Every structure is written in C-alpha cells, then in structure tokens.
Amino acid sequence: MKKIFYIALLLFCTNIVFGQNKLANAVYSLKNNELDKAKELIDAAAEDSLFNNKPATWYYRGFVYKEIFKRDEISKRDSELREKSIEYFRKAYEMEQEGPLAKGCENGIKYLAQTFYNESAVAFNPNEYQIAISSYERYKELTKSVIPDVDFTEKDIQFNLALGSTYNRIATLDSNNAETYLNKSIECYKNVLAADSNNFGANYNLGIIYYNQGVEIVKKMDYGLDLMELTMMQDKLFDIFRTSLPYMKKAYDLNPKRRETLIGLEGIYFSMNDVEKSELFKKKIEELDGEGNTINQTEEPVESPDKQ
Amino acid sequence: MKKLLTILALLFVVSFPSFTPANQDPKVDTNAKIKAVFIYNFTKYIEWPADYQEGDFTIAILGDNESLYKELSNMSKVKKVANRPFTIKAISNPSEIGKSHIVYIPEDNSSLVAKALSTVKGKSTLIVTESPGYAKKGATINFMIAGGRQKFELNKSTAQQHNLKVSSTLESIAVLVN
Numbered sequence: 001m002k003k004i005f006y007i008a009l010l011l012f013c014t015n016i017v018f019g020q021n022k023l024a025n026a027v028y029s030l031k032n033n034e035l036d037k038a039k040e041l042i043d044a045a046a047e048d049s050l051f052n053n054k055p056a057t058w059y060y061r062g063f064v065y066k067e068i069f070k071r072d073e074i075s076k077r078d079s080e081l082r083e084k085s086i087e088y089f090r091k092a093y094e095m096e097q098e099g100p101l102a103k104g105c106e107n108g109i110k111y112l113a114q115t116f117y118n119e120s121a122v123a124f125n126p127n128e129y130q131i132a133i134s135s136y137e138r139y140k141e142l143t144k145s146v147i148p149d150v151d152f153t154e155k156d157i158q159f160n161l162a163l164g165s166t167y168n169r170i171a172t173l174d175s176n177n178a179e180t181y182l183n184k185s186i187e188c189y190k191n192v193l194a195a196d197s198n199n200f201g202a203n204y205n206l207g208i209i210y211y212n213q214g215v216e217i218v219k220k221m222d223y224g225l226d227l228m229e230l231t232m233m234q235d236k237l238f239d240i241f242r243t244s245l246p247y248m249k250k251a252y253d254l255n256p257k258r259r260e261t262l263i264g265l266e267g268i269y270f271s272m273n274d275v276e277k278s279e280l281f282k283k284k285i286e287e288l289d290g291e292g293n294t295i296n297q298t299e300e301p302v303e304s305p306d307k308q
Numbered sequence: 309m310k311k312l313l314t315i316l317a318l319l320f321v322v323s324f325p326s327f328t329p330a331n332q333d334p335k336v337d338t339n340a341k342i343k344a345v346f347i348y349n350f351t352k353y354i355e356w357p358a359d360y361q362e363g364d365f366t367i368a369i370l371g372d373n374e375s376l377y378k379e380l381s382n383m384s385k386v387k388k389v390a391n392r393p394f395t396i397k398a399i400s401n402p403s404e405i406g407k408s409h410i411v412y413i414p415e416d417n418s419s420l421v422a423k424a425l426s427t428v429k430g431k432s433t434l435i436v437t438e439s440p441g442y443a444k445k446g447a448t449i450n451f452m453i454a455g456g457r458q459k460f461e462l463n464k465s466t467a468q469q470h471n472l473k474v475s476s477t478l479e480s481i482a483v484l485v486n
Contacts, residue, residue, distance in 0.1 A: 117322070118322040121323060121324050122322060124324065158323075158324040161324070162325045165330070172331070201327035201329070204329055205330040208329065208330040208331075209330055211332065212330070212331075212332065215336045215338070218338045218341050218342075219336060221341055221342075221345065223345055223348050223382075223383040223386060223387050224345075224387060225345050226349070227349050227477065227478070227481050228481075230342070230345050230346065231481065234342065234457045234458060235457070238455075238456050238457060242456075260329055260332065264332060267332065270337075270338075270339075272456045273339060273453045273458065274456065
C-alpha cells in the first residue's frame with residue numbers, strides 16, 4: 001500500500017514537471033524566435049489538463065500564433081492562424097481581465113484588429129470593395145471587444161469617403177447598374193455628413209453626383225419628347241440640380257479657392273438657368289486662374305473635372 | 309516571460325485612400341438640348357403653307373450658338389419632319405435666310421432681329437428669338453426663363469401674318485403675347 005502511494009506521487013510530480021516544461025519551453029522557444037517549436041510545445045501545453053485552465057497558456061498560444069501569422073500569412077486574408085490567435089487571446093482575456101497578461105491580450109487583439117484595418121484600406125477598388133467592408137467591420141468588432149468605449153467617428157468618416165468614391169468608380173464602369181451604385185455612394189457621403197456636416201469631400205462629391213445625374217438625363221433625352229413630357233422633365237431636372245446646389249455651395253464655403261467647386265457651381269447655376277450666377281462663378285474661375293493660386297489636383301491626388 | 313508580455317505589437321498602419329473628388333461631367337448646355345426639343349415640337353405643332361412643304365426642312369441659326377447648332381445637328385440625324393430631312397445651317401447675315409422654315413436668333417445677335425424681320429416679310433419663316441420683349445417686337449416665338457425653366461412666348465398675330473397655323477396644343481403651353 002505504501003509502495004503504491006509513492007509510485008502515484010512520483011507519477012504526479014513527473015506530470016507537473018513535464019507540463020511546466022512544456023509551457024516554460026514554449027516561452028523559451030518563443031524568446032529564441034523558434035516559432036515552430038514554440039507552437040508545438042504550446043499546443044501540447046494547451047492539451048494538458050494541468051495547464052489548459054491557466055490564462056498564460058492561452059495567452060502564449062495566441063502570441064505564438066500571432067507571430068507565425070506575421071511571419072507566414074500577413075498578406076493572407078483568410079488566415080486561419082490569425083483566427084486562432086484571436087480565439088486564444090480572447091480565451092486568456094476571459095480568464096484574466098486585469099494585470100499584465102490581460103494587457104498583453106488587449107495588445108494582441110488590437111494588433112490583429114489593425115491587420116484587418118490595413119486589409120480594408122488596400123481593398124478599396126471595384127473588385128475587392130466587399131473585402132474592404134467586411135474587414136473594416138471585423139476591425140471595429142475586435143477593437144470594441146478590448147476598448148468598449150472606442151470612438152470610431154473619424155475612422156468611419158474616412159471609411160465612408162473611401163467607400164463612396166469606390167461606389168462612384170464602379171458606377172462609371174458598370175453602366176447597367178450605375179444608379180444602384182450611385183445611390184450607395186450617396187448613402188456613404190450622407191453618413192459622413194451626419195457625423196461631420198463640414199466635410200468638404202462629402203459635400204463636394206454629393207454636389208457632383210446629383211449634378212451628373214441631371215446631366216445624364218439631359219444627354220439621354222429624346223428629341224421627340226412631347227411638350228407635356230418636356231415640361232415634366234424640366235421640373236425633374238430642376239429638382240435634381242436644386243438638390244445638388246446646397247452641397248456644392250457648402251463645399252465652396254469650406255474651400256472657396258478650390259477650382260472644382262467653382263466649376264461645379266458654374267455648371268449647376270447654368271443648368272438651373274440662372275445665367276447671372278453662373279457667370280459670376282465663371283468670373284471667379286478666371287480670377288483664380290489669373291491669381292495663379294488655384295487649389296486643385298496639385299494638393300491631393302485628385303481627378304480634375306472635365307470642362308467643355 | 310514578463311518581458312514578452314510587455315512587447316508592444318507594432319504594425320505599420322495603412323491609411324484609407326484619401327478623398328477623391330467625383331468626376332464632374334463635362335458641362336452640358338442643358339438649355340440648348342431643351343430648346344432643340346422645343347424646336348422639334350414647333351415643327352410638329354405649327355403648319356407651314358403648301359409652298360413650304362417640299363424639300364428639306366431648313367433651320368438657320370443667325371449668329372453664333374455652337375451648343376444649339378450641335379444639338380440641332382444631332383437632332384437632324386435622328387428626326388424628320390413628315391418624312392422630310394432637316395437641314396441645319398449657321399448663317400451670319402439675314403440675307404442668307406432664303407426660304408428657311410425657322411430662323412433662330414441668339415440673344416447676342418438681337419441687333420440683327422429687325423433686319424431679319426424685314427427680310428422675312430411676306431414669307432412663312434418662323435422667327436425665334438431669346439431676348440426679353442422680342443415677341444412683341446416681331447418675333448413669333450421668344451424663348452424665356454420662368455421659375456428656372458425654359459418657356460416660350462408666342463405671338464399668334466405674328467404667326468398669322470406669316471401664314472403659320474399654330475395648333476391649340478402649342479398655344480396651351482405657350483405664354484401668349486400680342
């Protein structure tokens with residue numbers, strides 16, 4: 001009986017020492033940048049019932065997976081390593097929400113959230129914009145999980161501006177669905193203005209989108225339009241140009257030296273048959289050109305408006 | 309181990325694309341297009357006498373109005389008047405009016421209206437102007453802006469003097485002047 005007790009004690013102690021070694025060795029390997037070995041050891045530790053209830057095990061597992069993700073899959077959008085890393089950091093964070101380890105988990109999750117943000121930032125193009133949207137949502141969700149009172153206002157503005165421009169670009173490429181994408185673009189810019197009514201970009205682009213809608217209707221207008229239809233069409237056009245006006249005026253107020261806004265207002269007033277005001281802005285353009293202090297595409301990488 | 313916990317997670321932050329202004333469509337003379345549609349309607353709702361119902365239907369622009377000339381030229385490619393093709397011409401002198409069905413005189417050339425009117429005296433030429441008050445000065449139709457919309461004044465008695473029959477539909481939409 002006494003013999004059996006000592007054998008059991010020996011086995012118990014061996015197990016503890018071996019388990020501790022797995023965790024300690026994983027951390028040692030991590031310090032030495034032996035990531036694959038660290039992964040093997042930390043995976044084993046996580047399977048060990050003596051250590052899988054310890055937050056440090058999950059923290060280091062998250063950390064090791066994050067490092068391997070950085071090394072091997074930083075550009076891979078559907079990286080499983082990243083997902084696992086998030087899962088392990090979260091598990092550790094649930095177990096210990098204060099202290100240096102919790103802080104480490106927060107940093108780890110914030111880092112991985114930032115990779116989603118970066119992924120979103122480079123996907124604002126007609127082919128990948130859906131990735132831009134989903135990655136940005138993921139970035140927000142992860143960030144919020146560790147900083148509950150985080151304020152996304154400024155980032156949401158940048159996101160909506162970028163997405164609005166992308167939808168606008170798609171509208172020019174996909175004429176069959178142009179209206180759908182322009183409406184999406186309008187929604188994005190209105191989101192921006194709801195957060196910041198003084199945003200130049202959203203005001204200017206809304207003014208232009210509505211103006212262009214009117215111009216497109218005119219371009220497509222049939223010469224055989226009947227008198228009554230023509231009257232109704234004029235009412236519709238007037239409403240569209242009137243809708244574009246306050247946005248362009250606001251853009252002008254915010255940046256009166258920007259050439260695009262002057263061209264925009266000249267065009268809008270002209271289309272509303274307000275020749276006097278159209279001429280006024282035409283004169284302002286000439287004055288600005290004469291002063292040589294036009295702010296246009298030299299300030300930012302912009303596409304300049306065409307002019308007939 | 310403690311040191312590892314404090315390692316800062318550094319990552320290069322990529323910014324969202326900077327603001328890109330939407331491309332503004334080239335300035336389109338909406339007014340010219342609408343006038344072209346009105347003018348096409350004039351050809352439908354005004355009846356010219358028999359001796360004007362053969363050959364091309366001629367519209368002359370007296371003076372410079374590039375936008376309208378372009379619109380009327382485009383219209384002439386896709387529309388006809390009772391199976392007759394359009395001829396659109398730009399002229400600089402009233403003496404070139406000839407047997408035009410419609411003569412359009414832009415505001416900048418209002419000084420030529422009087423001479424044009426004397427040239428078309430006794431002819432069935434519809435004089436269309438775009439200067440305030442000209443429907444009372446001899447033009448049959450004068451374009452005007454009201455409430456931001458393109459409208460037109462119609463002088464029925466002038467139309468009758470030129471032997472032009474104006475339909476009630478056109479009258480109903482016009483601002484009638486005497």
